[in-house]
Amino acid sequence: MPTDPNSAHHQGSATMRALGFVARPAPGDAAAALRWVDIPMPSPRRGEVRVRVVAAAVNRDDVHAAEGTIFGGVPVAPRPTLDAPLVPGIDLAGVVDAVGEGVRDLVVGQRVFGVVYMGRLGSLAPFCCTKASRLRTLPHGWSFADGAATGFTGSVASMALKRAGDPKGMRCVVVGASGNIGGLIVQALVHAGASEVVGVCSGANAQHVTSLGAGRVVDYTKGPWSRESPVDGAPFDLVFDCVGGRDTEAHALEVLHGQGHVVTLCGPIRFLGGTRLPWTSIAGAIAYILRRSLFSRFRGPRYTFLSGTEPDWSAVNHYLLEPAIKPTIDIVHRFDRDDVAAAMRGVTSGRSKGKRVVSIRPDEEES
Ligand SMILES: NC(=O)c1ccc[n+]([C@@H]2O[C@H](COP(=O)([O-])OP(=O)(O)OC[C@H]3O[C@@H](n4cnc5c(N)ncnc54)[C@H](OP(=O)(O)O)[C@@H]3O)[C@@H](O)[C@H]2O)c1
Secondary structure, three states: OOOOHHHHOOOOOOEEEEEEEOOOOOOOOHHHHOEEEEEEOOOOOOOEEEEEEEEEEEOHHHHHHHHOOHHHOOOOOOOOOOOOOEEOOOEEEEEEEEEOOOOOOOOOOOEEEEEOOOOOEOOOOOEEEEEHHHEEEOOOOOOHHHHHHHHHHHHHHHHHHHHHOOOOOOEEEEEOOOOHHHHHHHHHHHHOOOOEEEEEEOHHHHHHHHHOOOOEEEEHHHOOHHHOOOOOOOOEEEEEEOOOOHHHHHHHHHHEEEEEEEEEOOOOOOOOOOOOOOHHHHHHHHHHHHHHHHHOOOOOOEEEEOOOOOOOHHHHHHHOOOOOOOOOEEEEEEOOHHHHHHHHHHHOOOOOOOEEEEEOOHHHOOO
16 A cells, blocks of 8 residues: 555545545554555635644544544444544644635635544545534644644643633642643633743653643652642642543642632543443543532532533634743654554543644645
């Protein structure tokens, strides 16, 4: 199989070559099951645009959706078949190539970044269609890699920040501060004037989290982080939980004062989505989240579980589109089966230190 997308896809013809799946991989098998697939060139429907993809990124959700384990096994992504492969890829950055009916804000030739959510045809492809509302103009000075590294992660981070309210003057803890979402939240909190930002991560990533702006760092591998200095006993206003699990929530409650607020991305199950769960566990987690969200309104600290699929661009503009804030890019992978498979293994390790970007058209990427 050719590994260069530009020689592999057939400009002007009706097909293109993408990376995808032709059957549902078993949990943990997505990287090994990934293969080149020839698929029809997508056409934008009403309200959509087609993007000539220059850079994409691999997220843990891409892998979990393909394996059918996302949210513990909720069948979000379509089942791949030989006739209708599934192409993963939520993040994309590139150039608008065609616009569908009813699209007014974007024109052909515009440089954009954004997301395409778990349909059949994602962004690990030379071309990709998505709703115009899921794209935004690439900010001046950003590379396509920056855009691909920010779309999904940035949209989730900014929604979490919006749910927490104005952080100016607040004392904040970010759990999972070395991760993709946590790293952006740390930078945004510092920029928005939080009075203190403490990052919780492994000791190996302490320097990285400090470089993002955290005033202090707590190493969770040494024991329960809420009992370590400098968080021990101190009343914090906000905790952002990018890891999940009942223990993380319990630690958050130990450091928050009564009017404080914990915003969790994962709820009571750590790294929700990595394994298929029985329906009883999923139902139990949903019931727990609903109960905690409701009752914490009357008796604090407040509990918010972040959900939502559409990017909130006004929140992204407000919290993240600042020259001082940049996503951390760990590795730029080639658009190559083995290299993208390596990215998939990396994102599911739970120990990432930045985004795994995939350069679809290296000749069009610039700094
Ligand atoms: N609710 C939503 O809408 C939504 C949307 C997207 C993603 N998510 C979820 O949000 C979570 C974070 O995503 P991400 O892309 O930022 O993940 P990520 O890049 O893989 O980062 C996870 C980070 O968590 C840290 N970590 C692991 N175990 C920890 C522990 N016990 N205590 C503290 N930190 C720990 C790791 O740091 P070290 O390497 O330093 O240990 C790692 O850097 C994922 O579970 C993802 O599924 C939720």
